[in-house]
Every structure is written in structure tokens, then in C-alpha cells.
Amino acid sequence: MNGFSANRVLAVMIKEFKQLTRDRLTYAMMLAMPVVQLLLFGYAINSEPRHLPTALLVQEDTIFARSITSALKNSAYFDLVAQVRTPAELDDMVRRGEVQFAITIPGDFTRRVARGDKAQMLVEVDATDPSATGAAVAALAALPTQALAHDMKGALAPKAAATPPFEVLVHRRYNPEAVTSYNIVPGLLGVILSMTLVMMTALSVTREAERGTMESLLATPVEPIEVMVGKLAPYVVVGLIQTAIILLLARFLFDVPMIGGWLGLSLGVSLFIIGSLALGFLMSTVAKTQLQAMQMSVFYILPSILLSGFMFPFRGMPAWAQALGEIVPVTHFLRVVRGALLKGQGIEDMWRELLALVAFVCVVTALAMARYRRTLD
Template identity: 50%
Template sequence: MRWLAWHRLWAMLVKEFVQMRRDRVTFAMMLGVPLIQLVLFGFAINNDPKKLPAALVTTSEDQFTRAIVTALENTGYYRFTHILISAEKADLLIDNGTVSFVVTIPSDFARRVMTEERPQILIEADATDPSVASGAISTLSTVSANALRRELAATAGAGAVAGGGAALEAVVHRRYNPEGVTQFNIVPGLLGVILQMTMVMMTAMALTREVERGTMENLLALPATPLEIMLGKVLPFLVVGAGQVVVVLVAARVLFGVPMAGDMRLLLAGILIFVLALIFLGYTFSTLARTQMQAMQLSFFFFLPSILLSGFAFPFRGMPGWAQAIGEALPLTHFLRLVRGVMLKGADLHTVSSQIAALIGFAVLFAALALIRFRRTLD
């Protein structure tokens, strides 16, 4: 018998390609994952975010204030979306994450510039993600001072500049994470990533495991409704998720010193809703997959954009608009805002209400899809 016969080899190749064509999930993964990685890393990922939303707090509209605001916008980092608002409203905007910076210019700014009394401006930066604020803060002092000198030159003539002009002092206040500790941003986010990886994958294999083991018929013979079967399959994973939450939160506090500034009851309620949404999503995947391998592939196909577009690995506001729109449709995005807001900012229910509402919407949607798909499986 010959060790290698081309006709036998050709038959084996044809057989494998036929099986590959029939396994559409695996075939889609082979083509889809590289394409998604290419698009996301090539177009969506940006470690130096620009045009970050900012709020301006001032009661003055003199030429020096306008010069400072224009100079900040010209850097490309600042985009003033809220202008001439009160300090209380600006504080709320940075608390709920609507803006990344609050620029405060005092009412006597112009007088201090003209009398050379060392004028000051205050920049409050949301430093929950240190990488977002670092680039914008690094260009702050130089750009603002140069803009002020140019405005002085245009107002008082070259003699004012030759005399030195006013020395601008830009006071930077990094809120929520003054020391810029990266772990304060990463560790709370890891809670969401770990829960997503385990909850979705384990529940995604809930039904496919029954099919592969040949016990699906016994399950269908039980005098139980589809809702009862679904809840019976997914609720035990809540216990597993609870254990993971305890481990991560204890490690975050003891090992990394992450502050727990907010109400833990609000945090735990948000975690429960998030876990339920993930469990129902994984169960939906289990009704779509034929094998446990396909269930794992579907889970991985969901993990990749979630981790890259949620704001966990890369700054959310550094991504283009279309990538942010996709990120808004992912549960992990809203959970990260919730957990970082409560743990680092001490956010209350009113501040994170939109994130809670989004997670509840995901949970209801995924539960409905899982139940509909399971009914079709029974039929």
C-alpha cells in the first residue's frame, strides 16, 4: 500500500471542505474575526482621543476669555458642548460622564490680565481613565499662555508683550483619581469583563451540552414549561456569578486599594441586572448553536467587539462615531460606566439611572429572545 495516494488525499480534502461549508458558524468565525479585528484596530482604536466634550463655566464674555476658549478648541482635544453654565450644572455633567472637562474662568479674569495680577483658570478633568485626560492636560498651559499673549498684543500693542504681560496659571484638578492610578480604571472594568466571559460562555453551552450528551429528549419529556426549563438552566449561574463578584470586589479593595465611594447596594443591584442580561444572552446563543464548540465560537464572536468598543481596553471617546454607536449597543459599555461611576465617583441612582435603564432593557430583550428561540427548539 502506497503511503501517499493523490486520489485518497483529494477525497479527504473534498470531505473536509464539505464539512467546513456545512458548519456555517465556524466558517463565519474564520472569515469574520480577522475582518473585525482589522476594522476595529485599524479604524476604531485611538489611544489619543480628540474633541473631548467640555463645559465652560464663566460669567464673562470678554476677548481674553474667548481667546482662551478658542485656543483650547484649536488644540483638537476640547469640544465645548456646554457654554456659560453654572458650576452646579457643570458638576452634574462631569459626574454623570456627559463631559470630560469643566473649564472655569473667573469673572475678574480680564481685569487680572490687564493689571498683571497673575490670572488663573481652573480645569477639572474626569481622571477615572487617566489616558483620556493626559493628552489634553499636557498641552494646556503652553497653548493658553500663548493665546493670552497674542490677545494682549492685539489689544495693547507690542509694548505689552515686551513688558512680559500677564503670567497665566492653569490650575488642573484631576477628579475622582487625582494620582492617575491606572488600576482604579482597569480593576472595576475587569469585573464586567470577567462576568461577561464566564456567564455568556457557560450558559451558551447549557442546551448544546444536553443535545451532545443525548439527554435533550429526557429534558423535553419533563412536565415543565419552556420558561421553567430556561430558568432552571440559567439561575444556578447566578450563584457562580455572585462568587466571582465577591472575589473581584474584595481583591479590588484589598490588593489594589480601589475606592468604594458610592452606595454598594446600588452597585450590587446593577451587577445583578448585568448578570441576568448576560445569562439570557448566553442562553440565546445555546439555542442557536448545534454543538458546544459552536456555542463557544458565538460567545467569542461577541466578546471581541465588547472588549474593544466598550471603553475597557481603549478610550471610548477616542473612537469614531460609528464605533461609538456600536459600543452603545453593548451591555458592557453601560456596565462599565455604572461600576466606575459608583466606585470612583460615588454616583447616586439619579446619576446612573440611564445606565440602569439600559441594562434592564438588555435583560428584557435577551430574555424574550431566549424564550422565543427555546420555544422554536421545542417545536
């Protein structure tokens, strides 16, 4: 036995590099994963969202009301997307998730300020995600002393100097105590289903191809669609069992409120499970080994977690990251789950998210069948 040889080590290294470059999928993911992580964490993640969609109800047309409206428009935290006429419209926009802040300036606002009474401005916050609105709520504290500074002149100046001319009443809807678990635990349903169903399906089909049992299955008079349905059906049951376990633990262990919206939630869960399984099946038609199937699953799951609004506020991301997040099915599923459990949304409130999940199922299933037929040929 000869001693240590650098030449032999170099030869083994060259062989390993050549073998690595032959596995193009693994090689590409090794290079792409750090770039994706760097871009997402460096540019897309923002723990202090700004320009949050805000609706405004102004019940009087006065200089004070216009000054407050102008102050809100000039704030970096609020983006006035609608000015409604009735409290019912304001309530609907918050319930449907179209805005995160609903601000009401009452009809007696100016009169109370002029009399020196404590005028009030009501701010309703969609607090389903406390981290998304915390900084904006804190910014409201400075509004009473700044918004009317130029208007409190003459006889009103002493009143403004003594005390702020009005106060901001903040009403945190759906999560008054800002309990983080109310947001995280329902979101875990989407993450867990994605991680388990996509990966299990991709590994299951790829494992059969590696062992050669898929060829035996194809030798039988079974149509491709029958193979796909038969392979995925057991995992549908697994997904439903996982959903039931997570919801039970969320209710009895974490005390997550479950307002209602069960029909929309059931439909959303069913669509998401089917779509996730179809995606795993699609990955199995591309991957040649179980290692590749697992790598592809991880490559899908990581952006799903970061861009869906599960870990970080969705509206805190830049526009391009939000556009990518809208493509991720987990984003729409999380809105369905949180909307149903925390807000009691019905199908009429979440139909856009359900439609996105239907599109996801149709596209992924069609691609999986096309790839599977091509593999058979």
C-alpha cells in the same frame, strides 16, 4: 502498505473542505472574525482621543475670556458642549459623566492679567480613565502663551513677553494620581462576567442537547420558562460570587477606591448577570454543538472588550464605532461600575445606563424564550 500518495491526500483535503462548508456557522465565523478584528483595530481604536466633551463656566464677559473660549473651540482636543452659569452645574456635569473637562474662567481673570499678577484658569478633569484625557491635558500647556497672544498689546506687551499671562490649574478628579488600575480593575468585572457567564451557559445547555439529556428533561411536565429559570439560577449565584471576589481583590489588593453608590451598583450587577445568562441561553438555542457555542461566545466577547471602553478610550472612537458601542451591554455596565466605585454616583446619576441594561435583559430574554419554544416545536 503503499507509499505516500498525493491523490489520497487530495481526497482527504476535499472531504475536509466539504465537511467544513457544511458547518455554516463555523465557516461564517472563520471568515467574519478577521474582518471584524481588522475593522475594529484599524478604524475604531484610537489611543489619543480628540473632541472631548467640555463644559465652560465664564464668570466675566471680557475680551480675554472670549479669546480663551475661541482658542478652546479651535482646539482639536476640546468640544464645548455646554456653557453653564454656576459651579454647581459644572460639578454635576462632571459627576454624571456628561463631560470630561470642566473649565472655569474666574471673575477676576482680566484684572489680574492687566496688573501682571498670575491669573489662573481652573480645569477639572474626569480622570477615571487617565489614557482618555492625557493628550488633552498636555495640550493645555500651550494655552497660556497662545490664547492671548493677539490681545496682549501696548502696555501689556512687556508683561506677556516676560512670562505667560496666566496659568492653567489642572485638577484631576476621582483619580488625582492617574492610577491606571483604578480604571482597569473595575472594568474587569464586566469583562470577566461576560466571558464566564455567557460561555458557561451556552456550553451547559448545548452539552445537554448533545448528550440527549435535554430530551429527558423535556419529557417531564416542566414548562419552558421553568427550564430556563432552573438552568440559569445556579449561574446567578456563580456571578454574584465572582462579583464579590473581584470587588474584594480590587479593594484590598489594588487599593481601588470605593466611594459608594452601592444600590445602583447592586442593581446594575444583577441586571448584567441576568442579561448575560439569557444571552448565553439564546446562543445555546442557535448552536448545534459545544464548539459552535464557544465560537459564538468569543464572537460576542471580542467586540464587547474593544467597543465598551475597557481597553481603549470610548470617546476616542469614531462616531459609528461609538454607536455600535452603545448597543453593547458591557459599555453601560462599565459606566455603572466605574461611576459607583470612583464617583459615588447614585441611581439618579446612572439611570440611563440602568435603563439600557433593563432593555438588554428584556430583549434577550424574549428572544431566548421565542427561540427555545421554536426548538421544542
